[in-house]
Amino acid sequence: MSNIVAIVGRPNVGKSTLYNRLTETRKAIVDDMSGVTRDRHYGLAEWTGKTFTVVDTGGYVAGSEDLFEIAIREQVLIAIEEATVILFMVDVTTGVTDLDDSIADLLRRSKKPVLIVANKVDNNQLLNETHQFYSLGLGEIYGISSMTGSGTGELLDETIKHFNEEEPEVSTLPKYAIVGRPNVGKSSLINALIGKDRNIVTPIAGTTRDSIHIHYNQFGHDFMLIDTAGLRKKTKVKENIEFYSVMRTIKALEEADVSILMIDAVEGIESQDINIFHLAEKNKKGIVILINKWDLIEKTHKTTKAFEEQIREKIAPFTDVPIVFTSVTEKQRIFKAIEAASKVYENKNKKIPTSKLNDVMLPLIESYPPPSLKGKYVKIKYITQLSGSSPIFAFFCNLPQYIKEPYKRFLENKLREHFDFSGVPIQVYFRQK
Ligand code: GDP
Numbered sequence: 001m002s003n004i005v006a007i008v009g010r011p012n013v014g015k016s017t018l019y020n021r022l023t024e025t026r027k028a029i030v031d032d033m034s035g036v037t038r039d040r041h042y043g044l045a046e047w048t049g050k051t052f053t054v055v056d057t058g059g060y061v062a063g064s065e066d067l068f069e070i071a072i073r074e075q076v077l078i079a080i081e082e083a084t085v086i087l088f089m090v091d092v093t094t095g096v097t098d099l100d101d102s103i104a105d106l107l108r109r110s111k112k113p114v115l116i117v118a119n120k121v122d123n124n125q126l127l128n129e130t131h132q133f134y135s136l137g138l139g140e141i142y143g144i145s146s147m148t149g150s151g152t153g154e155l156l157d158e159t160i161k162h163f164n165e166e167e168p169e170v171s172t173l174p175k176y177a178i179v180g181r182p183n184v185g186k187s188s189l190i191n192a193l194i195g196k197d198r199n200i201v202t203p204i205a206g207t208t209r210d211s212i213h214i215h216y217n218q219f220g221h222d223f224m225l226i227d228t229a230g231l232r233k234k235t236k237v238k239e240n241i242e243f244y245s246v247m248r249t250i251k252a253l254e255e256a257d258v259s260i261l262m263i264d265a266v267e268g269i270e271s272q273d274i275n276i277f278h279l280a281e282k283n284k285k286g287i288v289i290l291i292n293k294w295d296l297i298e299k300t301h302k303t304t305k306a307f308e309e310q311i312r313e314k315i316a317p318f319t320d321v322p323i324v325f326t327s328v329t330e331k332q333r334i335f336k337a338i339e340a341a342s343k344v345y346e347n348k349n350k351k352i353p354t355s356k357l358n359d360v361m362l363p364l365i366e367s368y369p370p371p372s373l374k375g376k377y378v379k380i381k382y383i384t385q386l387s388g389s390s391p392i393f394a395f396f397c398n399l400p401q402y403i404k405e406p407y408k409r410f411l412e413n414k415l416r417e418h419f420d421f422s423g424v425p426i427q428v429y430f431r432q433k
């Protein structure tokens, strides 16, 4: 069940500071190195065992200064439509501004839960000043300091109260989400699969309708497609097309078993694509990458391989993902893409019997044991696959805390080599025995 928390508010109130605190992106060293964090405005967060996606809305309007107010108002409307809970952030050090008032006007008309977050309450005196925000007419005020984290616990306690409850599974069919940036060919792919021109596909980014579920049952395949294509509303600000599509993508991803990530061959893989990839990976979703519009690329016999290598480099360290080169308009390898998605689904739900797992893995471990640490030797005794909606392996050993990241990766790679988990994030844990 997807729960999305959107942080809205005017610039400089501290939205991205809170976002960073909730998602702890500063710790994401790998992402920092590849320069991904710079334009990432959504990520996973957790509070008392509940995970949710946080969206920092402000990030999407960089560069459109004269359109700032329009852009922000639009984002608030999108957030109202798409988010589960809206955190409306204001700044206690500046008080209520005109823009705060106009955002509050929009929020008062929505039926979504809105919490007013008075930020920069760095000390107790400032807490008294938060009362002024009652004038916004939106109820309770949560005074926090994004910088120090004070007050955020109470805010999150309240936030999660508004979350959607886990819904019983309506359909047991595999769910594949078709995701990707606007204009990569998502609607065209759906049309090609469904055969009827259900949507009017136009060359303008994001002109298709709402995200919906489509039942596909042909040629021996039976699954649900979650279609994210689409901007129902016209937006006045270019960046908001991206923002809207991100909100849709997050929802679809969380619902899906496998995400079919479409990338435009002409534009290549960009940071937004990698962000979607990481979100799918973190959510433990199966992933298939389609390089679409392959017909537009001038090719030699080396092109595919070079392209593939470039993609794998960008998505590292999780590179064991099927990549299919498609042309939706030329109807090339569309079926192959579907086959790849169902193989990934199969891999995701695969259970390796304990005996087989141990027969294969123990000899490998024996010939390449974990390096000793401070004179201590780690002995892995047996391995078992735990039950879960994606593969989780527990390695039982005497000193679990002594096993470091490189050896963990070695084990993951061996599991992948021997059992085919292509397209599936796997988790490896070490347990005391
Ligand atoms: P955004 O534009 O709403 O995303 O705001 P930022 O997160 O970029 O923050 C704007 C400025 O306010 C930065 O200089 C932050 O360091 C500062 N800031 C954010 N949170 C706090 C806080 O809790 N207390 C204080 N004193 N400053 C803060």
Ligand code: GDP
Pocket (backbone or CB within 6 Å): 180, 181, 182, 183, 184, 185, 186, 187, 188, 189, 201, 202, 203, 204, 205, 206, 207, 208, 229, 230, 292, 293, 294, 295, 296, 326, 327, 328, 329, 330
């Ligand atoms: P969406 O925004 O991701 O749903 O993208 P659309 O399906 O609306 O496609 C955007 C544009 O790209 C349309 O003009 C499509 O005809 C075109 N398009 C989609 N797939 C391909 C392809 O494989 N090759 C070429 N040349 N154009 C494509």
